[in-house]
Amino acid sequence: MNTKAAIAITQVSKVFNNGVVALKDVNLTVNASDFVSLVGASGCGKSTLLRIIAGLIDKSGGEILWADRTLKEQIAFVFQEPALMPWSTVRENVRLPLKLAGVSKKIADTTVDKTLELVGLENFAKAYPRQLSGGMKMRVSIARSIITEPQVLLMDEPFGALDDITRTNLNDELLSLWNKQRPTVLFVTHNIYEAVYLSKRVVVMAARPGRVVADIKIDEPLPRTDEFRTSEVYLKYCREVASALSHTMEESPVKVPRSSFQ
């Protein structure tokens, strides 16, 4: 394990009870404060890998090493569905992790206010989930995940169900949050443009069996700007990821335009 590594995944495999080999010999090292995206065809094991790292399911073989024991206890998981408590306000939803940790309401309230401000929901503290748009619900879900300032943030297609404009805005907000707290992020997405925009590295996976086939460094400073989103270098990286993905899906190659955007 190198000195900067937060998580070192070695030869990890997962065979489900029905015989499906979801992962085979996966090797991946994630450095502290890295922002790494996992992309790949449906069924290549992205979610399975994230769930194994989170300890939600067991691996069948291999090893996961953590930089230190406490790191493993400071993980937050963001799912595609915001999964909010419909009977509770935004404030109560976001406060939940602190409540479960036994933090007094008075102390928790200050942290909740700060976190709501970070995600731009300070004026919606008293709203109920049914009163919020899809993007706002996802902001609440993210606020609930980051309120404990986790060192590791595992995100499984959090913006997959959102429209493009909301997704673009949330991408920028996520990078701004990352810049403030600097967690180690593993981010699953199907969207090549999103992966390149957000990440320091894009890891491409292939299916049957699920494995890592490419690890592409996006060598541009984080957080990114609109200037990057409209640059030739951005498009070059998108093409590189698309090309690696295409090799995993010979029957349906992935196309990225050569000179225009999205």
Ligand SMILES: Nc1ncnc2c1ncn2[C@@H]1O[C@H](COP(=O)(O)OP(=O)(O)OP(=O)(O)O)[C@@H](O)[C@H]1O
């Ligand atoms: N609980 C389970 N039991 C049996 N097979 C499973 C189980 N969970 C996942 N699989 C299988 O393991 C493989 C990997 O699934 P996984 O959900 O990790 O892929 P994915 O890359 O996240 O897919 P998607 O992009 O569609 O979400 C798939 O073939 C899936 O059908």
